[in-house]
Amino acid sequence: MRSTSDRSPNSCCGLGERVVASRSVAGDLRTSTLRALAHPLRLQILSLLTPQAMSAAEIGRALNTTSANASYHLRVLHREGLIRLESEEKGRGGVARKYRYVRMLPMDGDKPATVTDTTMLDVLGKELSRRSSRLAVGPSTIADAELYVSEREWREIVDGVADFVERLHAVARPRGCPGTIPVNMTVALFGMGSS
Template sequence: MDEPVQALRATAHPLRLRMLSLLTGAELSAAEVARELDITHANASYHLRVLARAGEVVVAGEERVRGGTAKRYRHPWREGLEPGGAPRDVEVRAMSQELVRRWETRTRDRAQLCDAELWVGEEAWAEAMALVQRAAELVHEEARPPRSEGTRKVALTIAAFGMEP
């Protein structure tokens, strides 16, 4: 299977999207991923291998565990960024499914939503896109291991794109 198809399939699964989010702020073993996502260790291992083969996660290290070796994975999110790169249709569908799941687990204290299809000037659009990019970078850069002291679980789902007239 060619590399783009493998990456496409790997990122199209909602559970794998959750793993990528989890592995943005922490280097975790399959057992830790399984505990955090409430899935079996075998299921976590399988999905991590799929993501690793597609280059979506990398082995960040290994540790000795009860006579064996456990790999620790991380999501090299910055290395996969392509300025101006468009998401694939299957990624958009997976993202929308994840948004519904995340919305159902939201806290009631604060949410910011925006849904707009409108015409704006080029300067305003460039500024909006720069702010969106900075927001995405900020949460990725500041991501911490799950349940770290002083953190809260959040979701940031962004879809911003120009449209044909």
């Protein structure tokens, strides 16, 4: 096996490592990136690739789709830099490429990424609706608010939520790992202009 990373693959019960994209997201997210994220199957693939690297065949089995379809969506996500090639394994008749999620973060604290195209918010809304059909009894919280806060407090809150998101990604385990439960996290924090 040829690895493109110095990390060993996650075991089922090992702690996940976070991978942060080194490229800067300046100003608006690119339209092509938003389009890459604007497909429910691609969002599910990113969720699968958070705790572990997977091949198109493994993703196909996990999401009940063909490996060719999974491979197509992996190419789209890889082209946009949303996933990275983790390793290549020679197998029967070819090479199985395993990919892992690379979470994009604004790197310039004074210029966070902005979404001028509502495509991503539309996709998140549809994906949240799909996931809510699996709502289970247990700890949860749902909130929605349009508020006015100071810029200093807003920045502290956004930073705190970003820390929480990183923590949740760090403890994510592969699908079906013993002792885990499926959970949802959808976060959309953004400043708003005057109405």
